[in-house]
Amino acid sequence: MGILDINKLSLREINNTLQGSDDNSSFSIKNPKGAHALAVGINKNINVKVLGSVGYYCAGMNKFSDIKIEGSAGPGLGENMMSGNIHVTGDVSQYAGASGHGGSILVEGNASSRCGISMKGIDIIIKGNVGHMSAFMAQKGNLVIFGNAGHALGDSIYEANIYVAGEVASLGTDCIEKKMTKKHRSNLENILSNADVSDYYLDNFKRFGSARSLYNFNVDNAKIY
């Protein structure tokens, strides 16, 4: 396992090493101390463990790699992720998993506002609470919230499933509660099992999604123009 120490190497050296490594290699990053843009743009099937909390934009654009952060993450974790997995043992700040196309993010603590904004296929599991405007304009994928959700959950959502075990402060425009069918129960079970999460009670979860009333122009509004 390669050890990359931020006290000794520049951010660029660390990211170059990760991006240029061979598949199946493993790295530990020491002393992150809230550094920005760590482990971004990885396009290899590698294993990265970050020993501490990170700042903005960690693991952005991730493809294939497994990244574990033993601490908390600042704003923009795993932005535009394509595949692979991110596991955060602490909390995450704003817009975690924004516009993610694939892969999964597991957060053991809380996520703040705009979690999964514009998500496009990613699975995001938050063991704690999420802040306001989460899954705003979500297009595809699954946002699983074990705790409570802040205001305007799923505002202007296109398609995507939001599963919430706790309370929802309020739903955003065009987001409604939907029936938890057999298909959705098994979908949720798969997502959680893929992330090695087993400590849950399926019946606690409610499903929310799009009412699809914003899909087409409402002719009654024509007179406004």
Added chain:
Amino acid sequence: MCGIVGLFAKSPQVERDLGLHLSKMLVSMSDRGPDSAGIAIYAKPIAMKTKITVQSQSPEVEFPKLKKFISTKKEVSCSLDTNSSHAVITLDVKQKKLVTELISDAFPNLRILSVGKKMEIYKEVGKPNDVIERFEIDKMKGSHGIGHTRMATESAVTTLGAHPFSTGEDQCLVHNGSLSNHNSLRRELIRKDMTFETENDSEVAASFITYRMNGGQTLKEALESSLVELDGFFTFLVGTENGFGVLRDPIACKPAVLAETSDYVAFGSEYRALTSLPYIERAKIWEPEPATVYFWGH
């Protein structure tokens, strides 16, 4: 962008090293705003005394004159400590009004940055490290303090445009964000006899809070009013005689992190600002909720 930091001491050790801790915190936020930097520090008060912090563009000329002027005025008893472009006048609390008027009349170019029993404000154009070295902020002691490093967006890079802005005696504010209705609010406050020295939006926020508190609101109420009256993005850190308060607007896109241990409460724009603090790995760390007033007092 801007970076803001704050530290509230709960132990004598942190009080003793307050300037040092705050300096490290502010320097770590340098790349969030390299234009100007400032700090408000709350030092031990002296019985029956208060302090006026003044700033001069030509301290080598004005401060000796000010010292002479003070010594010739037999009706007032005050002392003057100069620190680069700033000077702290310590005076009898009963003579506050008299001294302020005397100085304003005799030295119209001198800027009064703060008045208070505990608070001193130091701010200048330049990077945090330059400003800290200039005033030797790392050697200062105090019960709490707040700091700011500025990336100017809507008004000029000047000493007066730097934060903190005093919002009244022993009160000040630092701001990360931008207000969109500051011009109309400034006009409204001018009609209510508030005065302004800059075109800065944060000065309007400071003045708004002062105005509301002069009208009888508590700090908490004044901050809650700003959620209604101020339009824009903001994270505020407000220093008072006894502690500091934090407020984020309801959208809360401007970052904020809080940390608490048995020795201190610390605020930073980012976690990076907190990493130099003692035993930070054992601290409770969280992101303050939007539209919620937080306050810690001694």
